[in-house]
Amino acid sequence: MTSQVFLDIFIGDKDKHAEEETAYNATNTLLAKNAAIYGLPSDPQELSEEQQDILKELDSSLTMRFTPPKPLNAGRIVFELDSSPGLAKTRANFVALCTGEKGTCKNAPTKKLHYLDCPVHRIVKGFVAQGGDITRGDGSGGESIYGGKFNDEKEGLKKKMKRKSLAMANSGKNSNSSQFFIVLTDDEAKLSKMNGKYVAFGVMKSGGEVLDKLDEVGGGADGKSSQPVWIGGCVTSRHEKRVTLRDCCVVSGGGPRAPEAFDSFVGVHIVHSLSTPSQHPHCRTEKTFESHAHTPLVLTPQLLLTMASAYYEFYRGSSIGMALTDSLDELITSGAITPQLAMKVLQQFDKSLADTIVKQVKTKTTLKGHLHTYRLCDDVWTFIVKNPSFKMESNEMVSAQKIKIVACKNGDAIETGKK
Numbered sequence: 570m571t572s573q574v575f576l577d578i579f580i581g582d583k584d585k586h587a588e589e590e591t592a593y594n595a596t597n598t599l600l601a602k603n604a605a606i607y608g609l610p611s612d613p614q615e616l617s618e619e620q621q622d623i624l625k626e627l628d629s630s631l632t633m634r635f636t637p638p639k640p641l642n643a644g645r646i647v648f649e650l651d652s653s654p655g656l657a658k659t660r661a662n663f664v665a666l667c668t669g670e671k672g673t674c675k676n677a678p679t680k681k682l683h684y685l686d687c688p689v690h691r692i693v694k695g696f697v698a699q700g701g702d703i704t705r706g707d708g709s710g711g712e713s714i715y716g717g718k719f720n721d722e723k724e725g726l727k728k729k730m731k732r733k734s735l736a737m738a739n740s741g742k743n744s745n746s747s748q749f750f751i752v753l754t755d756d757e758a759k760l761s762k763m764n765g766k767y768v769a770f771g772v773m774k775s776g777g778e779v780l781d782k783l784d785e786v787g788g789g790a791d792g793k794s795s796q797p798v799w800i801g802g803c804v805t806s807r808h809e810k811r812v813t814l815r816d817c818c819v820v821s822g823g824g825p826r827a828p829e830a831f832d833s834f835v836g837v838h839i840v841h842s843l844s845t846p847s848q849h850p851h852c853r854t855e856k857t858f859e860s861h862a863h864t865p866l867v868l869t870p871q872l873l874l875t876m877a878s879a880y881y882e883f884y885r886g887s888s889i890g891m892a893l894t895d896s897l898d899e900l901i902t903s904g905a906i907t908p909q910l911a912m913k914v915l916q917q918f919d920k921s922l923a924d925t926i927v928k929q930v931k932t933k934t935t936l937k938g939h940l941h942t943y944r945l946c947d948d949v950w951t952f953i954v955k956n957p958s959f960k961m962e963s964n965e966m967v968s969a970q971k972i973k974i975v976a977c978k979n980g981d982a983i984e985t986g987k988k
Contacts, residue, residue: 574648574667574771577802578689578779580786581641589638596624596633603627642801643783646751646776648735651769655724658715659737659745659770665714666703666747667803675716677704682714682747689798691750694787696759698780699738699750700800711746718744725768730760733780735771753784 596613604611609620613635616624621635650660665671669683680703689700690708704710713719720743730736732755738748745768754760773780786794 572650572652573774574650574664574805575803576646576648576667576684576800578643578646578783578798579641579801580643580782580796580798581639582797583641586638586641588632589634592632592634593637595631596635599628599631599633600624644776644779645802646779647774648771649774650735650771651725651728653724656722656768656770658719659722659725659768662713662715662719662745662747663749663770664805666701667805671714674704674712676712677710680704680712682712684747684800684803687800689783689794689800691792692783692787692794692798693753693790693792694784695754695756696787697750697752697754698783698787698798699748699792700798701738701746701748703747708748711748713746718746721745721768722770725770726765728769730763730767730769731755731772733773733777734769735773736763736767736769739767751780751783753780753787 593613600609600611600613600616603609603624607623609623610616614637616635621633625631625633650656650663652660666682666684669681669685671682674680674682682703684701684703687700687703688706689698690702690706691697691699699708702708702711704712721737721739725736728734728736730752732752734752736750736752737745738750739745750767751773752760752763783798786796786798788794
C-alpha cells in the first residue's frame with residue numbers, strides 16, 4: 570500500500586497573479602521586438618528607470634511589469650502514512666482522494682472525489698491547517714470515497730498528536746469524510762485536547778518551510794487566512810512514473826510525445842542517471858526532479874524543462890541539485906531549447922544565478938548556486954557555436970531545424986539528427 574503522499578500547497582490571489590503574469594509577458598514581448606533597435610537589455614529586470622520609460626513610450630496602452638510575479642507555489646509537503654492494518658480504511662480514503670481515481674462524489678455528483686484545487690479553508694495560527702472539503706470548500710461539506718462519512722478507526726485514536734501530524738477532521742464521533750488537518754503546534758496543552766478525538770494516520774516527513782508559510786497566513790480562532798490557500802497538486806508514491814529524456818520521441822503531426830501510458834499518470838519523475846558517478850562525487854548516481862501532471866500529458870522537451878526547473882527551487886540544496894543543469898545540457902545538445910532559454914529559466918527560479926552568468930554564448934559558463942557549482946559541458950557549447958541560428962518559437966521547433974530525438978537502448982544518451 571502507498572506509504573507516501575505529496576501535496577503541493579499554493580498561496581495567493583490567482584486573479585492578481587494572472588494579471589501580473591500577463592503584464593510581465595506583454596512587457597517581455599515588447600522588449601524582445603525593440604531591444605536591439607534601442608540598445609536595451611533583453612531582460613526586463615535589467616532595465617534602468619530611463620530605459621523603462623523608453624519602453625513605456627513605445628506602447629502606452631500596455632500595463633507593464635518589469636519583474637516576474639512571485640510564484641504561487643509555496644512548496645511541497647511529503648507525508649509518510651501509517652502502515653498499520655488498523656488504519657487501512659482511513660489510509661485508502663486519503664490516497665484515493667489524492668489520486669482522484671474514484672471519480673465523482675455520490676452525494677454531490679458534480680464534484681470530484683479529488684483534493685486537486687481544494688481549498689485549505691481553515692488555518693488557525695499556531696494550531697492547525699485544515700482542508701479537504703471537496704464538496705463545498707468551506708468546511709461545511711466533504712465526502713469520503715465510501716459515500717458520506719465513515720467510522721473512526723481505533724488505531725488512529727490511540728496516536729498521540731504532535732507537530733506535523735496528519736489527521737482526519739470530524740464533526741464528532743464516527744464522522745470522517747474527506748476533510749483532514751495538519752498540526753502546526755508543539756504546545757502540549759493544545760495537543761492534549763486533540764488526543765483521542767481525531768484519527769491520526771500519518772506524519773509530515775518534509776516540507777517544514779511550507780508549514781511555516783501556512784502559519785504565517787493563518788488567522789485567529791475563526792481560522793480565516795489572510796490569503797487564499799489551496800492544494801495545487803497531489804500525488805502518491807503508487808502513482809509515480811519515472812521517465813528519462815530518452816522516452817521522448819518525434820511523432821508525425823506534432824512534437825515529441827510521451828508513451829501512451831503517460832496519459833493515465835498523475836505523477837512524473839524526470840530522471841537523469843550519470844554514466845560516471847565519480848564525476849560528481851557529491852551527487853547520487855540517480856537524481857530525480859518531481860512534478861505532477863494531469864491528463865492528457867503531451868511531454869515535449871520544453872515541458873520536461875519546465876517540470877524540472879519548477880522544482881529546482883526546492884531541490885537545489887540537496888544532493889540531487891546538480892541534475893537540472895545535466896538535463897539542460899542534454900536538452901540544448903538535442904536542439905530542443907536554446908541556451909538563452911535555459912539561462913532564463915534558471916534565473917527565474919534562482920535570482921542569485923543571474924549575477925554569475927556570462928551571457929556570451931561562445932564562452933564556457935559557470936552557474937553558481939548557493940550550495941553547488943554548475944558547469945555546462947564542452948559539447949554543449951560546441952553545438953551552440955555550430956548552430957547559432959537555432960531557436961524555439963511558440964513552443965514549436967523551427968521547421969527547417971527540426972531535431973529527431975531517438976530512444977536509446979543503453980544509458981540515457983540522446984542521439985540527435987535533423988529530421
